[in-house]
Every structure is written in structure tokens, then in C-alpha cells.
Amino acid sequence: MKCTITRQTALLSRRALLQWLGAAGMLVVLGPAGAWATPEAVQQAIRQLIGTREPQPGGVTLRLPKIAETGNSVPLTVTVDSPMTPEDHVLRIHVFVEGNPEPVAATYHLGLRAGKAEISTRLRLARSQTVLALAEMRDSSVRSGAASIVVTLGACVEEVWGN
Amino acid sequence: MQLRPRLPWREPAPGRRRSSTGILAGLLVLLGAACTGAGLLLAGELSPYTVEDRRSGYTYLSEENQRLQDDDFANPGLLWVEHGRALWHQADGPTGTSCASCHGDAAASMRGVRTRYPRFDPQRGKLINLEQQINRCREQRMQALPYPYESEALLALTTFVGWQSRGLPVHVSIDGPAQPFFEAGRAFYIQRRGQLDLACTHCHDQYAGQRLRGDVISQGQSNGFPIYRHTWQTLGSTHRMFAWCNTSVRAEPYPLGADEYVNLELFVAWRGRGLPVETPAVRR
Amino acid sequence: MAEPRVRVPSTAKQGEIIEIKTLISHPMETGHSRDVYGRLIPRHIIHTFTCTYNGEEVFRADWHPAMAANPYLAFYTVATESGRLRFEWIDDKGTVYATEAEITVA
Numbered sequence: 312m313k314c315t316i317t318r319q320t321a322l323l324s325r326r327a328l329l330q331w332l333g334a335a336g337m338l339v340v341l342g343p344a345g346a347w348a349t350p351e352a353v354q355q356a357i358r359q360l361i362g363t364r365e366p367q368p369g370g371v372t373l374r375l376p377k378i379a380e381t382g383n384s385v386p387l388t389v390t391v392d393s394p395m396t397p398e399d400h401v402l403r404i405h406v407f408v409e410g411n412p413e414p415v416a417a418t419y420h421l422g423l424r425a426g427k428a429e430i431s432t433r434l435r436l437a438r439s440q441t442v443l444a445l446a447e448m449r450d451s452s453v454r455s456g457a458a459s460i461v462v463t464l465g466a467c468v469e470e471v472w473g474n
Numbered sequence: 475m476q477l478r479p480r481l482p483w484r485e486p487a488p489g490r491r492r493s494s495t496g497i498l499a500g501l502l503v504l505l506g507a508a509c510t511g512a513g514l515l516l517a518g519e520l521s522p523y524t525v526e527d528r529r530s531g532y533t534y535l536s537e538e539n540q541r542l543q544d545d546d547f548a549n550p551g552l553l554w555v556e557h558g559r560a561l562w563h564q565a566d567g568p569t570g571t572s573c574a575s576c577h578g579d580a581a582a583s584m585r586g587v588r589t590r591y592p593r594f595d596p597q598r599g600k601l602i603n604l605e606q607q608i609n610r611c612r613e614q615r616m617q618a619l620p621y622p623y624e625s626e627a628l629l630a631l632t633t634f635v636g637w638q639s640r641g642l643p644v645h646v647s648i649d650g651p652a653q654p655f656f657e658a659g660r661a662f663y664i665q666r667r668g669q670l671d672l673a674c675t676h677c678h679d680q681y682a683g684q685r686l687r688g689d690v691i692s693q694g695q696s697n698g699f700p701i702y703r704h705t706w707q708t709l710g711s712t713h714r715m716f717a718w719c720n721t722s723v724r725a726e727p728y729p730l731g732a733d734e735y736v737n738l739e740l741f742v743a744w745r746g747r748g749l750p751v752e753t754p755a756v757r758r
Numbered sequence: 759m760a761e762p763r764v765r766v767p768s769t770a771k772q773g774e775i776i777e778i779k780t781l782i783s784h785p786m787e788t789g790h791s792r793d794v795y796g797r798l799i800p801r802h803i804i805h806t807f808t809c810t811y812n813g814e815e816v817f818r819a820d821w822h823p824a825m826a827a828n829p830y831l832a833f834y835t836v837a838t839e840s841g842r843l844r845f846e847w848i849d850d851k852g853t854v855y856a857t858e859a860e861i862t863v864a
Binding site for chain 1: 775776786788790791811814816817818819820821822823824825826827829830831832833834835836838
Binding site for chain 3: 547548556557707
């Protein structure tokens with residue numbers, strides 16, 4: 312059971328990824344082995360939130376920069392195409408960050424009173440990856456959208472210098 | 475994937491035409507709008523982000539971070555401005571006075587102040603920077619304890635005071651009694667240090683605009699300080715920045731508030747003369 | 759530290775969809791960073807955000823460490839009646855940060 316992704320992702324090779332990480336002479340410390348979310352962990356996180364439902368791509372748009380000069384604060388806007396009527400509205404939006412140590416970023420509970428199914432926030436991204444958004448609709452269907460991003464300076468894995 | 479270099483003469487994205495004067499005009503309008511929104515009268519006094527060959531760190535930011543800095547709600551540094559505003563009106567010490575008791579409305583009394591610091595202090599016969607001046611007022615006028623350097627309170631007040639000069643050009647005095655300290659600051663700037671044996675000038679003069687691994691080296695200007703720095707995920711002062719840079723070349727940093735850093739601060743401020751105060755700026 | 763920042767229109771028309779912006783100061787420590795000694799810094803984030811409109815919850819967010827420090831969130835709600843919007847942020851230590859805003863709906 313795979314989640315389909317609406318956009319082609321250019322996955323980086325491990326060497327290219329290591330070349331991207333690092334900044335200004337600082338030592339980059341990757342966490343203990345196994346600190347990154349595995350694809351299985353991502354799938355499990357998705358299953359935990361939406362059960363066995365199969366997400367359908369479409370109707371969910373992510374506005375995410377193509378390149379982030381720092382992974383510490385990346386602006387994201389998720390918009391779900393929905394009339395937000397009693398019969399047809401968005402219940403929840405889930406955001407997943409499969410390249411981070413923990414795959415779930417946030418869940419937003421909307422409902423009818425939201426009026427517009429759109430949220431804007433700022434993410435912390437450890438490395439270049441694909442950000443996935445799933446929208447749970449009132450009729451129990453799940454829609455999906457995704458966007459990939461290249462992160463030049465990753466978050467989560469840099470040492471804090473204490474200065 | 476085509477990466478776009480973050481230089482003012484970069485290729486415009488396909489399908490979009492841009493001119494540098496257009497960008498400059500746009501930035502001025504943005505800055506004007508931001509400052510007008512802040513209630514500051516700045517007609518005719520706005521400083522552009524680039525003056526001669528001196529470029530603010532703003533010009534090295536991605537669009538997203540430029541937009542974040544210009545956002546009069548979401549710029550995280552504004553959290554410290556608001557905290558500073560609260561502290562400005564808060565009485566402290568046995569005299570029961572606050573900053574406002576003497577200085578009244580900060581928008582009027584503090585306007586232009588940040589552009590002149592660090593300055594020569596006749597009382598102690600050396601330079602004094604804005605943080606130290608705030609503590610001086612606290613100790614001598616309010617009989618209150620000085621805030622520790624880099625404490626949330628001192629950062630908040632420094633940012634609040636700095637914010638009142640937003641858009642005004644940095645204009646420090648380096649002659650007269652300030653001169654020997656300015657020269658000491660310049661000497662620091664060109665002195666190699668640390669295991670990497672680098673001086674400030676190597677990165678920020680020689681290699682400004684070029685890449686250091688995944689990052690682009692700026693000119694190291696200080697017109698935006700205190701800055702909200704993404705690497706720190708909080709607001710920080712010039713001295714914290716100097717200490718970070720020193721550590722990065724594996725040199726022992728000086729204590730925050732040290733004379734060496736205040737002298738350096740004057741030199742760096744002079745180096746960025748004419749650039750606009752952007753406090754609180756957003757940087758990587 | 760400082761009060762959380764919220765931007766809510768002070769007036770709105772009945773049924774109008776209004777945008778609410780929020781910003782709060784918080785380190786949002788992920789639990790994956792290390793200090794100068796190499797020790798893991800313990801996780802400390804805001805995990806829940808709620809917005810209630812005259813006592814009724816109209817929006818909720820569950821946050822994880824992938825939220826940036828000093829978290830920003832903008833969302834929408836329908837202006838149904840005049841009253842008070844209350845915003846609450848709850849972090850791992852159980853601290854509740856709260857602020858309110860009034861709205862007049864014509």
C-alpha cells in the first residue's frame with residue numbers, strides 16, 4: 312500500500328546528501344544510527360492516522376519553496392480544494408515530513424467552521440525531502456498532495472554551540 | 475536542478491523580467507510600508523539595502539526570508555520588540571521608575587539612537603554599546619540591577635530601542651576620542667585567529683558573495699542586529715555573532731560585552747555606514 | 759517571555775471567512791539536537807494549539823518536533839457572531855499559554 316506522490320521527486324544520493332549538509336565550517340553531527348525515519352516508519356505513521364484508506368492524489372496543494380536556504384524555518388501553506396459545506400468539507404489535514412527523524416509534522420483539525428481549508432505554518436526540515444499532505448474529508452475519503460524541496464542547511468542534526 | 479545564485483545580478487527566473495532598480499524601488503517601498511506601518515515618519519530618509527559597494531545581509535537572503543523579515547506580523551524578532559515594549563514601561567528598582575519615566579515615548583525619544591552606537595563614553599574613557607548603555611541607565615538612573623548580557627530582557631530592550639531607528643542609515647562617529655578604539659576594532663578585523671587561522675576580512679571582504687559549503691558568505695554587516703537567526707532559532711546580539719564566528723574558526727571567543735568586541739562593533743558599524751537599521755533582521 | 763501574538767480582524771461581516779494569524783515564542787526543542795558536550799537536549803515543544811470562539815472549539819492543531827521554533831500558524835474561521843476568540847498553546851511541560859481577541863460581527 313503505497314502513497315502516490317503527485318510530483319516527481321529527485322531523490323539525492325547519499326554522497327550528494329552529505330555534500331549538501333554542513334555549514335560555515337561547523338561540524339555536522341548525524342544522530343545515532345537509525346535516527347532517521349525509515350520508509351516503513353513513515354507508512355506506519357500514515358496508517359496510524361488514516362487507517363486502511365487509500366489516499367487519492369489531487370485537490371491538495373502545497374506551497375513550499377523549491378530550495379530552502381535553511382531547514383530551520385521553511386514556510387508551508389496547504390490548501391484543500393473543498394466547498395466546505397455540511398455535506399462536503401475537510402475534517403483534518405495531516406502533514407508528513409518523510410526525511411525528518413519523526414515523520415509526522417502536524418495534524419490540523421478543521422471542520423465546518425473553518426470556512427476555508429487552508430493553513431500556513433513554518434516547518435523544520437532536516438534534509439531535502441518530499442513533504443506530503445493528506446486531507447481527511449467528511450465522506451471518509453482521503454486526498455493527498457506533495458511537494459519536494461531541497462534543503463541547503465539542515466535542521467535537527469547540527470550541533471548547538473551554546474554560543 | 476537549476477540553482478539560482480543569490481546575487482543582485484542573478485539571472486531572472488524564466489518567464490519573469492526584473493531590473494535591479496526595480497528591485498531596489500520595490501525594497502524601498504516595502505521598507506517604507508513597513509516603517510510607515512510602524513508609525514515612524516521616514517519620508518526622504520529611507521536607506522537602501524545597498525550603499526555603494528556595501529550590501530546588507532538582507533540582499534543575501536532567499537525571497538522567503540526577505541519576506542519574513544518584512545512581515546510586520548510574522549517576523550519572529552517582533553516577539554522581542556513587544557517584550558521590550560513591555561519592559562520599557564515596567565518600573566524596576568527602588569526608585570520605582572521605568573525607561574518611560576525619563577524617555578517617554580520611545581518612538582520619539584529613541585529614534586535615531588541605534589544609528590550612533592557604539593559611541594565613545596567620556597565617563598569610562600572607552601566605547602559603550604547600546605546594551606551597555608541600557609544597563610548604565612538601569613544602574614545609575616533606576617538603581618536597578620543590570621541585565622546579564624544576552625539575557626532575554628536585555629535582548630528585548632535592545633531590539634525595542636533598535637527598532638525605533640528602523641530604516642534610518644547607520645552613522646557612527648569614528649573620529650576624535652573614538653578613533654583609537656576604532657583602530658583597535660579594525661586591527662581585530664584583519665587579525666588572523668584560531669586553528670583555521672582566518673581573519674574576519676578573509677570571509678567577509680575577500681570571499682563575500684561566494685559559497686562556504688551550502689551557504690553564501692555575506693559581507694558580515696551589523697545593521698540588522700539584534701537579529702533573529704535561524705541557526706540559533708532565537709534572537710541574538712552582535713557579540714553573540716562575533717563569538718560564533720570566532721568559535722567557527724576554532725578561536726577562543728571573548729566574553730560577551732568585552733572591550734575587544736565593542737571596539738570591533740564600532741569598526742563593523744562603520745564598515746556598514748549608510749546601510750539601514752533593520753532591527754530585528756532575519757538571517758540564516 | 760512575551761505575550762503570544764495574534765492577528766484577528768476587529769470587525770467582520772456575518773458569515774465572512776476571516777484569517778487568523780498566530781505567533782508565539784517557544785524554543786520547540788526537538789529532542790534530536792545536541793549541546794556542546796554532545797548530549798541530547800530533551801524534547802520540549804508545544805504539542806497542542808486550540809482556538810475557541812465564544813467557548814466553542816473551532817480549530818485545533820497537534821504539533822510535532824517538525825514545527826519550527828517560535829511557531830507561526832495561520833488558519834481560517836467563519837465569523838458567526840460577536841464575541842471573544844481564545845487561543846491556547848499547551849507544551850510538553852504542561853504550561854498553557856493563552857491570549858484572547860475580541861471580534862465584532864455585524
